[in-house]
Amino acid sequence: MSDGEELDVVVVGAGCAGLACAYELASNGLTVAVCERGDVAGAKNLTGGRLYLEPLKDLCGDLLEGAPFERTVVSESIVLTHGDASTSIRLDHGVGEDRPHSATVLRAKFDQFLADRAGEKEAFVMGEQRVDELIREDGKVAGVLVAGEEVRAKVVVAADGALSFLAVEAGLRKEREPRHFGVGVKELIKLDASLIEERFNVAPRQGAARMYMGDVTDGLPGGGFLYTNRDSISIGVVVQMDAMERRGEEDTFNDLISRFKERPDVAPLIRGGETVEYGAHLVPEGGFDALPELGIPGLFLVGDAAGLVLNTGNLLRGMDLAMASGVLAARSIIEFREGDPGCPECLDHYKKSLADSFVIEEMRLHRKAPKILSNERIYKVYPPAVVDMLRSLFEVDEKGEGVPVKRAVKKMRRTVGTWAAMRDIMRILKL
Amino acid sequence: MSLKIAVLVKQVPDHEAIVQIDADGTLDIEDRYVCSFFDEIAVEAALDIRKANADAEILALSVGGKRSVESLRRAMAMGIDQVEQLGDDSMDGADGLAVASLVAARLKTFNPDLVLAGKQAGDDDMGAVGPMVSGLMGMPLVNAATSIDVDADGGKVRMTHSMNAETWTVESGFPIVITAQKGLAEPHVPVVMRVMKAMRAKITNTSIEDLGVPASDSTGRLKRLGYYSPPTRPQVQMVSDVNELVAVLAQRGVI
Amino acid sequence: MACNEIWVVARIRDGQITQAGLQLVGAARELAKEKGLDARAVLLGCDRAAADDLSGIVDKVLWLNDERLNEYDAAVYAGALLGLMEARGKPVAIFAGTNDMDSEVIPRLAAMCGAAFASSCVKIGWEGDDLAIRRPIYGGKVYEELAILSRPAMVTVRPGAFDGAQKLAAPGSVEEISVEVPASSGVTVVERASSAQGGQDISDARRVVAGGRGVSGELYRMVEALADTLDGAIAASRALVDAGERPHGQQVGKSGKTISPDLYIACGISGAIHHVLGMNTSKVVVAVNSDPDALIFAAADLGMVGDAKEILPALAEAIRARK
Numbered sequence A: 001m002s003d004g005e006e007l008d009v010v011v012v013g014a015g016c017a018g019l020a021c022a023y024e025l026a027s028n029g030l031t032v033a034v035c036e037r038g039d040v041a042g043a044k045n046l047t048g049g050r051l052y053l054e055p056l057k058d059l060c061g062d063l064l065e066g067a068p069f070e071r072t073v074v075s076e077s078i079v080l081t082h083g084d085a086s087t088s089i090r091l092d093h094g095v096g097e098d099r100p101h102s103a104t105v106l107r108a109k110f111d112q113f114l115a116d117r118a119g120e121k122e123a124f125v126m127g128e129q130r131v132d133e134l135i136r137e138d139g140k141v142a143g144v145l146v147a148g149e150e151v152r153a154k155v156v157v158a159a160d161g162a163l164s165f166l167a168v169e170a171g172l173r174k175e176r177e178p179r180h181f182g183v184g185v186k187e188l189i190k191l192d193a194s195l196i197e198e199r200f201n202v203a204p205r206q207g208a209a210r211m212y213m214g215d216v217t218d219g220l221p222g223g224g225f226l227y228t229n230r231d232s233i234s235i236g237v238v239v240q241m242d243a244m245e246r247r248g249e250e251d252t253f254n255d256l257i258s259r260f261k262e263r264p265d266v267a268p269l270i271r272g273g274e275t276v277e278y279g280a281h282l283v284p285e286g287g288f289d290a291l292p293e294l295g296i297p298g299l300f301l302v303g304d305a306a307g308l309v310l311n312t313g314n315l316l317r318g319m320d321l322a323m324a325s326g327v328l329a330a331r332s333i334i335e336f337r338e339g340d341p342g343c344p345e346c347l348d349h350y351k352k353s354l355a356d357s358f359v360i361e362e363m364r365l366h367r368k369a370p371k372i373l374s375n376e377r378i379y380k381v382y383p384p385a386v387v388d389m390l391r392s393l394f395e396v397d398e399k400g401e402g403v404p405v406k407r408a409v410k411k412m413r414r415t416v417g418t419w420a421a422m423r424d425i426m427r428i429l430k431l
Numbered sequence B: 001m002s003l004k005i006a007v008l009v010k011q012v013p014d015h016e017a018i019v020q021i022d023a024d025g026t027l028d029i030e031d032r033y034v035c036s037f038f039d040e041i042a043v044e045a046a047l048d049i050r051k052a053n054a055d056a057e058i059l060a061l062s063v064g065g066k067r068s069v070e071s072l073r074r075a076m077a078m079g080i081d082q083v084e085q086l087g088d089d090s091m092d093g094a095d096g097l098a099v100a101s102l103v104a105a106r107l108k109t110f111n112p113d114l115v116l117a118g119k120q121a122g123d124d125d126m127g128a129v130g131p132m133v134s135g136l137m138g139m140p141l142v143n144a145a146t147s148i149d150v151d152a153d154g155g156k157v158r159m160t161h162s163m164n165a166e167t168w169t170v171e172s173g174f175p176i177v178i179t180a181q182k183g184l185a186e187p188h189v190p191v192v193m194r195v196m197k198a199m200r201a202k203i204t205n206t207s208i209e210d211l212g213v214p215a216s217d218s219t220g221r222l223k224r225l226g227y228y229s230p231p232t233r234p235q236v237q238m239v240s241d242v243n244e245l246v247a248v249l250a251q252r253g254v255i
Numbered sequence C: 001m002a003c004n005e006i007w008v009v010a011r012i013r014d015g016q017i018t019q020a021g022l023q024l025v026g027a028a029r030e031l032a033k034e035k036g037l038d039a040r041a042v043l044l045g046c047d048r049a050a051a052d053d054l055s056g057i058v059d060k061v062l063w064l065n066d067e068r069l070n071e072y073d074a075a076v077y078a079g080a081l082l083g084l085m086e087a088r089g090k091p092v093a094i095f096a097g098t099n100d101m102d103s104e105v106i107p108r109l110a111a112m113c114g115a116a117f118a119s120s121c122v123k124i125g126w127e128g129d130d131l132a133i134r135r136p137i138y139g140g141k142v143y144e145e146l147a148i149l150s151r152p153a154m155v156t157v158r159p160g161a162f163d164g165a166q167k168l169a170a171p172g173s174v175e176e177i178s179v180e181v182p183a184s185s186g187v188t189v190v191e192r193a194s195s196a197q198g199g200q201d202i203s204d205a206r207r208v209v210a211g212g213r214g215v216s217g218e219l220y221r222m223v224e225a226l227a228d229t230l231d232g233a234i235a236a237s238r239a240l241v242d243a244g245e246r247p248h249g250q251q252v253g254k255s256g257k258t259i260s261p262d263l264y265i266a267c268g269i270s271g272a273i274h275h276v277l278g279m280n281t282s283k284v285v286v287a288v289n290s291d292p293d294a295l296i297f298a299a300a301d302l303g304m305v306g307d308a309k310e311i312l313p314a315l316a317e318a319i320r321a322r323k
């Protein structure tokens, strides 16, 4: 391209939202630049690790061809923890490689793959380029400033993640509202592939996902997760930010993670592994009711920047929503390519197609989740109650007596309080 | 007079990239490549010289295959307009002399006043190519320069570099080979528009035959026998008292 | 034409052969003996006393007694060595130190005679009739071992890789040789500024006290004082050099110097790999750091957790008390 030629689109942020968007745009012949503040795509990005593939089949099927998935998830568990004990529900699906339903990913590799794919389509993906201002002209966004340099484009796509500085600058969101965020920390533990397969009882290239609830978060709303990668394990916790700030202890995360790793039901899984990465990141958890306006003319929000994350307690989905929203934004821009994609109608087109897609539909469906999940009883009362009940079922005391099922259940009812529990359970079931 | 500057650049694993030895004894290098640390300094130094000598002509060269092209794009994004790839991927992993031979062959027709290279490349850390180019071309050499001051009209260049415990300020005429040490220049992050231009640019390639160099077979000079893990020190002994420390040091015979 | 010799390019500093030079001669003698070769020290410049000194540790000193070699010039030195090769035949190997001068001279010479070159060797042995060397690559993350098939095998060796040569029972001889010495390359020295206070070159000091960001500003005085007590040299991490507090010539690490003293005391240095690479062949490493989890402790033999402000003066005092 020659100097001074205007770009069609500047995408800010080379995460999965921005790169999916850029790929779609470039595949359709638009000139698109992706500005990423990290050295390379994915350098600073963090996720738990599981990408749900089904929803992306139509939108990103081509892009994900040959993607570096770590393992296909075939074994799922929900684990309730209480002290040294835990109880879990496990599902082993018979899904194989031919019909993967979700797969684990490592962002450094995965994002680099997406960046390479976008690059093949001649999108310009550039690291070390931090966007620090929007250029506005005639009532719409006309580009961005990168280290003082003007980069003009017909449209700017804000894919700059949970704290989206562009969304804030555009007046679409307040700077930082703790009640709308979760804080996640994650460690990556290197471990031989064969050990992983042995310990999780999975075949090569197949993997396990485990969600933990209970005292892994020390009573704070949130949960723990553990995913298997090819030759490493992702382990971490996500906790609601305002609860965390109310608690106000330093080092809470360090403590949480190290106690999580020392749990007798976790330690043997990661034994002999070496921590090779450690990171913390925000997760938008405000849900449907906290969604911002999705843009202003000339500026489209996608992915975490738009708050598109779904947390239902047993599922945490952000990447598929991010990629889907990126592609939908791209498609709206493509739709208006002959005219002015910076016009309000183009933005409306995007809002509508997002509203019609699974992204907003799922978020609306689970709109109560954030409120329900902030109920501390879920983490403080029920896991111990269930664990204790089960324990009493399996124990025989010195007098040689076991506990009849009826009495165990009764005891549990006493500890959890029937009415509140019924209400909570009904709510959780509605999620 | 209009200065002619040649800069040598090489693409190497990022200094944070994981490099480890696989079970079969080969190296497993994380796929994160960048223009070598000292080479970016050399590029910036060339650009600095051009700031004071607007008509200076700069040519960046890289020897090797696809990765070489990436380092040249980086040089271009930083502000160098003329770049050239020498040879092909048969040169990846070649020894310093093989690389220097191609460079020297190309430079015979370019006729540079200054040749800038990195002090050492971030992969083999050898520090061979710069001095070897000087040897092949019979040009004077200043290694690991921390400053360069060009007086183009006077046909002179003044440099500083560390020599044993001293800092030497030296002066030379043209042509000369200079290798870059940290401190010589501060590489800047290229601006978006230039990065895009460089990403699209067509990179000229000159083949080994066109350079008229017999395909140099460095396997006749160096043979890799294997890779080894860095030596480790025994577990550190923690002491809480200076007298105890002094006693151990004395016992080890180092004080 | 070839000769059955291993040459050591010996550097004389302040009238004495350097520590590194002693080690090179030691290595050359050992390796030569294994293959029935002769070890030779090559001395450039007119310094009779140095030549005699050298003959105490090596059978024969090849003395290029020529005025034009009194001042260092990379091209002239390389040219003179090439001249020696023409006069005497190509040796099997040429050893030099990994120092500022030989890092210019030896690779330049290698190119002039179409030979391979390997720098920063930490180990040298034989692989059949070829020299096999080990050296760090990728910033020290791994080491490679190479056989050098071309002749002469030219290497620079990291100080500390070998023990110094013992004195010979009967001193060797000095052979004065005159060779073609090329004209100056035209690089003239305008100024030589001593960068190390106290004048000691860290590359050749037996004891080095290094300071990092943890002892910046006034605190660095204590590093100087401790070095003084130890009769050692002072060095710094890149943090202090970048901040302009210390000269570049004192920087230890990947983008500074690689040193191997007998004793290295790291004060207020976190122990980044880039730094460690410059000192990890030191014989004994002591780390003083207020952070018990600092990486430097993994690279140290002895560690003390605490404030350098208190530890360094106390340590200096304890050493003085012992003397």
Ligand SMILES: Cc1cc2nc3c(=O)[nH]c(=O)nc-3n(C[C@H](O)[C@H](O)[C@H](O)COP(=O)(O)OP(=O)(O)OC[C@H]3O[C@@H](n4cnc5c(N)ncnc54)[C@H](O)[C@@H]3O)c2cc1C
Binding pocket: A012, A013, A014, A015, A016, A017, A018, A035, A036, A037, A038, A042, A043, A044, A045, A046, A047, A048, A049, A050, A051, A052, A129, A130, A131, A132, A159, A160, A161, A162, A165, A183, A184, A185, A186, A236, A237, A238, A280, A281, A282, A283, A302, A303, A304, A305, A308, A309, A316, A317, A318, A319, A320, A322
């Ligand atoms: C601990 C944790 C576990 C999670 N687990 C899962 C899971 O298992 N499954 C799932 O689907 N989701 C999960 N998520 C959510 C998911 O990771 C995110 O929703 C997803 O990464 C969002 O992608 P994105 O592209 O919108 O944002 P990001 O991946 O955050 O990318 C934003 C990019 O923008 C760049 N950027 C920011 N500001 C600027 C600027 N000014 N200029 C230039 N570039 C800028 C950043 O460097 C970054 O590269 C998890 C999140 C966390 C934190």
Ligand SMILES: Cc1cc2nc3c(=O)[nH]c(=O)nc-3n(C[C@H](O)[C@H](O)[C@H](O)COP(=O)(O)OP(=O)(O)OC[C@H]3O[C@@H](n4cnc5c(N)ncnc54)[C@H](O)[C@@H]3O)c2cc1C
Binding pocket: B015, B037, C211, C212, C213, C214, C215, C236, C237, C238, C239, C240, C251, C252, C253, C254, C255, C256, C257, C267, C268, C269, C270, C271, C272, C273, C274, C275, C278, C288, C289, C290, C291, C294, C306, C307, C308, C309
């Ligand atoms: C390509 C490249 C090349 C590099 N080359 C080099 C190189 O050649 N040499 C080099 O050194 N670095 C080099 N670096 C930089 C290196 O990565 C580190 O950033 C640097 O070494 C840090 O210096 P430091 O340890 O002094 O400072 P910091 O990392 O800031 O550490 C200071 C330490 O002092 C301790 N401390 C603070 N106060 C006290 C006190 N009162 N008493 C005791 N301890 C205290 C702290 O606990 C801390 O551990 C290079 C980096 C790159 C990317």
Ligand SMILES: Nc1ncnc2c1ncn2[C@@H]1O[C@H](COP(=O)(O)O)[C@@H](O)[C@H]1O
Binding pocket: B008, B009, B010, B036, B038, B039, B061, B062, B063, B064, B096, B099, B116, B117, B118, B119, B120, B121, B122, B124, B125, B126, B127, B128, B129, B130
């Ligand atoms: N393949 C190459 N192409 C271009 N320049 C090179 C190449 N290899 C080395 N150089 C240059 O020579 C310097 C020293 O490299 P080395 O001798 O490999 O340590 C590097 O910093 C580069 O400037």
